[in-house]
Amino acid sequence: MFARIREDIESIMARDPAARSRLEMLLCYPGLHAMAFHRLAHALWRRGIATPARLVSHLARFLTGIEIHPGATIGRRLFIDHGMGCVIGETAEIGDDVTLYHGVTLGGISLEKGKRHPTLADRVVVGAGAQVLGPITVGAGARIGANAVALADVAPGATMVGIPAKAASMRPRAEAEGFAAYGTPRQGVADPTAKAIEALQAEIARLEARIESLESEAEREPRRARQS
Ligand SMILES: CC(C)(COP(=O)(O)OP(=O)(O)OC[C@H]1O[C@@H](n2cnc3c(N)ncnc32)[C@H](O)[C@@H]1OP(=O)(O)O)[C@@H](O)C(=O)NCCC(=O)NCCS
Structure with missing residues (x-):
């Protein structure tokens, strides 16, 4: 006992x-x-x-x-x-x-x-x-x-x-x-602020990629117009 x-x-x-x-x-x-x-x-x-x-x-x-x-x-x-x-x-x-x-x-x-x-x-x-x-x-x-x-x-x-x-x-x-x-695991514990910043960073990366693709599309467009 x-x-x-x-x-x-x-x-x-x-x-x-x-x-x-x-x-x-x-x-x-x-x-x-x-x-x-x-x-x-x-x-x-x-x-x-x-x-x-x-x-x-x-x-x-x-x-x-x-x-x-x-x-x-x-x-x-x-x-x-x-x-x-x-x-x-x-x-x-x-x-x-x-x-x-x-x-x-x-x-x-x-x-x-x-x-x-x-x-x-x-x-x-x-x-x-x-x-x-x-x-x-x-x-x-x-x-x-x-x-x-x-x-x-x-x-x-x-x-x-x-x-x-x-x-x-x-x-x-x-x-x-x-x-x-x-x-709650001790390792890798992200506080809510860190989690929010990570989410914002991912969103910024997604928007940058979108802008890049729109810019290259816009560059291609006048060339295509001149060719036709
Ligand atoms: C469930 C538990 C073990 C998970 O801990 P963790 O591994 O640190 O998990 P996370 O904080 O990464 O949460 C993972 C997901 O589950 C959700 N979640 C965590 N605990 C939750 C709960 N009790 N109810 C509903 N959703 C919960 C989180 O919001 C997160 O969702 P998301 O991926 O959509 O953002 C923990 O949150 C818990 O409830 N522990 C018991 C604590 C307790 O009773 N304390 C009393 C002390 S006096």
């Missing part, structure tokens, strides 16, 4: 640019607290001690604002940043090194008793307010943008945005790029 908490703390340290000290994390990170409660709730659930398991989960929700059903299967080093309003359903499965921000739902869309919640593979990042719904699979390393609603399987490494979530047009990313806080 303590080894897992230490592992969680180290992984948060690596993933949260706002993290300053391990003590602060131990005291002030609801995601860390929610996971400690979940380990207890899940152990009770697996032994068939259902109501106490739900009670532990309910207490965790009261204290952290994060609701994790005791039946949810969660891998190692899950980091729920901020956490408030997160809901993780009973049959959700989460791999290792997954990051969720506040307001994320891993929810169901049917009354089926069986598998009805999503499966998130390793290293998935789900942005704030995103809803991942139904028994879908989100492939390893995929990113779900803030406020997106994912309703279908997501390919490994894909970035999905919008409602319903669709693959975003992305800047090229390095294959081996590690975790990027907020799902």
